[in-house]
Amino acid sequence: MTEFLFFIEVVVAGLLAGTMYSLVALGFVLIYKASSTFNFAQGAMVFFAVLAFVGFMELGLPFVVAFFVTILLMGLVGFCTERLVLKPLRTQSEDTLLMATIGLGFVLEGLAQATWGVEVRRLDLGIGDFPIQWIIDSTGLFISALDLTAGFVAAFLIIALALLFKYTKMGLGLRAVADDPGAASSIGIPLGNIMLLVWTAAGIVALVAGMMWGARAGVQFALVDLALKALPVLIIGGFSSIPGAIIGGLIIGATEKVLEVYVGPYFGGAIEGWAPYVMAILFLLWRPEGLFGEKIIRRV
Amino acid sequence: MNAKTVFMGYTRSDLANLVVALLVALVVIPTVVQTDYWYSSILIPWLCLSLAAIGQQIVMGYTGQLALGAAGFMAAGAFACFNLILRVPYLPFPVALALSGLIAAAFGILFGLPSLRVRGIYLMVATLASQFFIIWMIDKFGWFKNYDTSGIITAQDILIFGKPFTSPFEMYLVVVVVVTVLTILAINMTRGSTGRNWMAVRDMDIAAESMGISLLRTKLQAFAISAFFCGVAGALFAFTYLKSLEPVAFDIKLSFKILFMVILGGLGTINGAFIGAAFILLFPVVLNSIGNNLFHGAIDATIISATEQVVFGALIIIFMIYEPLGMAKLWYNIKQSVRSRFAPRSELPRQRAT
Numbered sequence: 126m127t128e129f130l131f132f133i134e135v136v137v138a139g140l141l142a143g144t145m146y147s148l149v150a151l152g153f154v155l156i157y158k159a160s161s162t163f164n165f166a167q168g169a170m171v172f173f174a175v176l177a178f179v180g181f182m183e184l185g186l187p188f189v190v191a192f193f194v195t196i197l198l199m200g201l202v203g204f205c206t207e208r209l210v211l212k213p214l215r216t217q218s219e220d221t222l223l224m225a226t227i228g229l230g231f232v233l234e235g236l237a238q239a240t241w242g243v244e245v246r247r248l249d250l251g252i253g254d255f256p257i258q259w260i261i262d263s264t265g266l267f268i269s270a271l272d273l274t275a276g277f278v279a280a281f282l283i284i285a286l287a288l289l290f291k292y293t294k295m296g297l298g299l300r301a302v303a304d305d306p307g308a309a310s311s312i313g314i315p316l317g318n319i320m321l322l323v324w325t326a327a328g329i330v331a332l333v334a335g336m337m338w339g340a341r342a343g344v345q346f347a348l349v350d351l352a353l354k355a356l357p358v359l360i361i362g363g364f365s366s367i368p369g370a371i372i373g374g375l376i377i378g379a380t381e382k383v384l385e386v387y388v389g390p391y392f393g394g395a396i397e398g399w400a401p402y403v404m405a406i407l408f409l410l411w412r413p414e415g416l417f418g419e420k421i422i423r424r425v
Numbered sequence: 426m427n428a429k430t431v432f433m434g435y436t437r438s439d440l441a442n443l444v445v446a447l448l449v450a451l452v453v454i455p456t457v458v459q460t461d462y463w464y465s466s467i468l469i470p471w472l473c474l475s476l477a478a479i480g481q482q483i484v485m486g487y488t489g490q491l492a493l494g495a496a497g498f499m500a501a502g503a504f505a506c507f508n509l510i511l512r513v514p515y516l517p518f519p520v521a522l523a524l525s526g527l528i529a530a531a532f533g534i535l536f537g538l539p540s541l542r543v544r545g546i547y548l549m550v551a552t553l554a555s556q557f558f559i560i561w562m563i564d565k566f567g568w569f570k571n572y573d574t575s576g577i578i579t580a581q582d583i584l585i586f587g588k589p590f591t592s593p594f595e596m597y598l599v600v601v602v603v604v605t606v607l608t609i610l611a612i613n614m615t616r617g618s619t620g621r622n623w624m625a626v627r628d629m630d631i632a633a634e635s636m637g638i639s640l641l642r643t644k645l646q647a648f649a650i651s652a653f654f655c656g657v658a659g660a661l662f663a664f665t666y667l668k669s670l671e672p673v674a675f676d677i678k679l680s681f682k683i684l685f686m687v688i689l690g691g692l693g694t695i696n697g698a699f700i701g702a703a704f705i706l707l708f709p710v711v712l713n714s715i716g717n718n719l720f721h722g723a724i725d726a727t728i729i730s731a732t733e734q735v736v737f738g739a740l741i742i743i744f745m746i747y748e749p750l751g752m753a754k755l756w757y758n759i760k761q762s763v764r765s766r767f768a769p770r771s772e773l774p775r776q777r778a779t
Contacts, residue, residue: 163546213746220491223546224688225745227681231738239731350677356550364546393565402554406539409551413543 134267135386136379141272143378144279145341148334149355150362150370151282152327157364158303159323162211163223166230167331168352173237174199174328175335179248179344180241195332196325202233203324207317234349243346248339250274275337282330283371295322357405363415372416377401434616443609450601455594464593465666471706472604473662478686478698479611480654485684486692487615488647489627490540491549495655495683497536497556500675502529502656503663504569507670510581511571518583518590522603522660529656530649532559537648541641544630556680563672570670578670580663596665603661607654612695614650623647624693685737689744691751700752709733 149171156164164170177198181191210229214222256267290296301309302319310316338348354377362373381397381404389396408415431437458464481495505525509516536555540548563569570578583590583599590599614620622643625633634640663670682705690701712733716724748754 165546210742210746217745217749219545220489221745221749223491223549225742227684228738228741228745231681231734231741233738235731235734235736235738239728239735243727243731353553353677356546356553360547360550395561395565398561399554399557402550402557406551406554409539409543409547413547 132383135382137268138272139379139382140375141268141276141378142382143358143374143376144272144276144371145334145337145374146355146358146377147279147371147374148275148282148330148337149352150358150374151279151286151367152330152334153355153359154362154365154367154370155286155323155327155330158367159299160211160302160306160320161219162226163219163364164229164327165223165226166206166233167327168349168355169230169233169237170199170202170328170331171335171338171352172346172348173202173233174332175248175339175344175348176237176241176246178332178336179246179339192332196329199328199332200321200325203328204321207320207324211320230349234346238346245343245345246339248336248344250336250340271337271340278333278337279371282333283367286326286367289326295319299323354401357401360405360415361408363417366415366417369415369417377404380404447605450605451598461593464597467706467710469593469597469600470662470666471702472600473658473666474683474686474706475699475702476604476607476661477655477658477683478690478702479608479695480651480658481683481687482690482693482695482698483611483615483623483654484537484647484651485687486694486697487620487623487627488644489544489630490537490644490647491545492540492552492648492651493549493677493680493684494536494552494554494556494559495651496659496675496677496679497559498529498533498652498655499659499662499679500563500672501532501559501652502526502659503670503675504563504672505529505656506660506664507578507580508569508571518585518599518664519603522657525660526653526657529659530653533648533650533652533655534645537645537652540644540648553677556677560672560675580668580670583664600661600665603657607657608695611654615695619646627693685741688741689737689751691753692749694751694753696756697751697753700756704752705737708736712736 149167152170153164153167156162156167174195178191178195181194182188186194206229210225211222214225250271255269257270257273260268290300298309298314298319299322301312301314302316306316334352335344335348338351342348342351355374358370358373358377360373361376362369362371381400384400385394385397429436432440454468458468477495477499480498481492484490484492502525505528506521509521509524510518513521532555536552536558539551543551567573583596585599590596615623622633622638625636625638626640626643626647630640633643659675663674667674686701686705687698688701689704690699691697709730712729716726716729744751
């Protein structure tokens with residue numbers, strides 16, 4: 126029984142850690158949906174956003190003010206990206222855009238470090254990264270409060286985004302742009318504004334993801350490497366699906382933890398580093414478009 | 426390809442380039458450069474990384490497969506070379522080098538398999554697996570490191586038929602010879618049917634397939650040859666530059682650097698690999714010396730390395746927007762404009778299809 130309980134615990138911890146991957150993947154999906162751009166810089170945006178947030182806090186701004194100032198800053202980053210990087214490259218191939226966003230990622234990482242330094246900072250959200258007592262008492266499971274919060278925040282963000290897309294005029298415009306940017310702009314949907322909105326939304330998601338990661342592991346450069354794991358998540362979930370990003374994150378998180386605990390010891394441990402990527406490869410062989418992605422049709 | 430060939434399919438300018446390159450490498454540099462610093466800190470790493478960049482160029486610039494794992498294959502080559510020399514007695518260094526290239530090529534084929542199904546960012550994620558897996562494997566299985574627990578293993582001396590090559594200049598000579606031979610090989614491949622197939626696959630894989638080019642063969646061949654180049658480059662890098670073997674030296678950052686060399690240098694050109702490697706390697710050196718000499722260390726080292734990142738990133742964006750063919754194309758444009766000023770119009774070389 127205790128062994129089964131331990132298994133459940135591993136799975137739950139994995140699922141909740143997976144929501145953190147989902148949060149990074151979510152920002153990626155937003156931008157991909159609206160502009161068919163693989164934004165490789167999403168990981169760098171997570172790092173940039175949370176470092177800026179911590180930086181503003183250190184200046185003495187209260188939590189909420191720092192949060193909104195950072196969101197404004199991410200909007201500005203999105204605006205500059207749209208004007209300076211994406212607009213001139215709109216007619217180029219996907220691979221060119223991808224390479225440009227790799228460059229963008231390096232610019233953001235460098236800017237963040239030049240402005241706020243490289244030392245690891247602690248981020249205290251007032252939520253401890255330790256098991257919650259009443260859950261231990263009632264079920265015997267050790268579940269971290271931070272993991273649980275991340276799960277709730279992810280759920281909240283998804284519902285908010287889904288409502289935004291479904292019921293607002295902006296959301297309708299966004300879906301139109303995602304469908305056919307040319308047609309959308311010809312009927313008067315302001316392409317620039319929509320892009321600005323999407324990048325700001327991706328910036329908010331990046332900030333939230335960064336705060337969750339930062340509270341756990343400290344605000345540091347290693348966040349960028351962690352964010353790379355959002356890529357296998359996207360391959361499993363599909364690049365253009367918000368539920369896909371969440372479910373992909375849960376699958377990766379849970380499988381990674383289970384493999385690490387039950388298979389890892391036979392190979393000397395630390396297989397978490399590559400297991401998600403190998404899972405992504407295996408998944409690609411079966412369903413290249415991901416669980417929820419649109420089928421890729423290529424023509425000569 | 427309109428220029429007349431004078432020797433075994435090479436044009437006069439090819440031979441002139443080779444002679445000039447060899448003269449510079451083997452006569453000019455040894456007479457001008459006397460300090461070890463230049464050999465061991467600039468020339469050797471530049472040539473090694475150029476070789477790795479050629480490997481990346483083959484798979485990305487010529488075959489159009491977005492791969493991000495060159496450093497993993499370099500690590501495979503470096504540790505293969507270490508183990509071959511350690512475990513096989515009397516194995517001459519060049520043979521060990523070639524064998525480690527082949528071992529890296531085997532990994533290349535294995536991790537190139539996903540390229541048969543996917544492309545673009547999907548392939549990039551798949552190749553990231555090779556990066557993380559190879560480094561992990563070397564790290565976790567003591568056999569690869571000869572059960573060394575210190576973490577840093579000193580590379581063996583380079584012995585070629587009993588003669589040790591240990592001074593920076595001698596090592597430089599070894600590197601020059603290997604890089605020259607492999608560069609000529611790479612140029613030959615890209616100009617022959619192998620390279621034509623790669624480029625056909627790059628430009629439109631479905632069309633290439635319908636013209637009878639086997640995608641399976643062409644892509645796996647590109648991955649294998651690319652990994653071979655990276656493997657040899659990794660072994661040289663470890664034995665002549667780092668002089669030690671540690672998996673950390675071949676982390677994802679090095680893969681990104683090699684990717685940048687190829688993008689900035691110019692996709693689909695061999696000289697772009699050399700130009701890009703020189704830029705990526707020299708720019709931080711220049712930036713550091715500006716920081717030290719001009720501002721007398723007033724600027725923090727972290728600021729300098731952050732500036733470096735911003736400049737590399739920004740340059741990638743700028744090149745993607747204004748000159749997607751990279752620095753090699755800029756160099757070509759300069760050459761053309763100089764030539765057109767001095768040559769009569771009829772003698773202008775026509776642009777070669779790349």
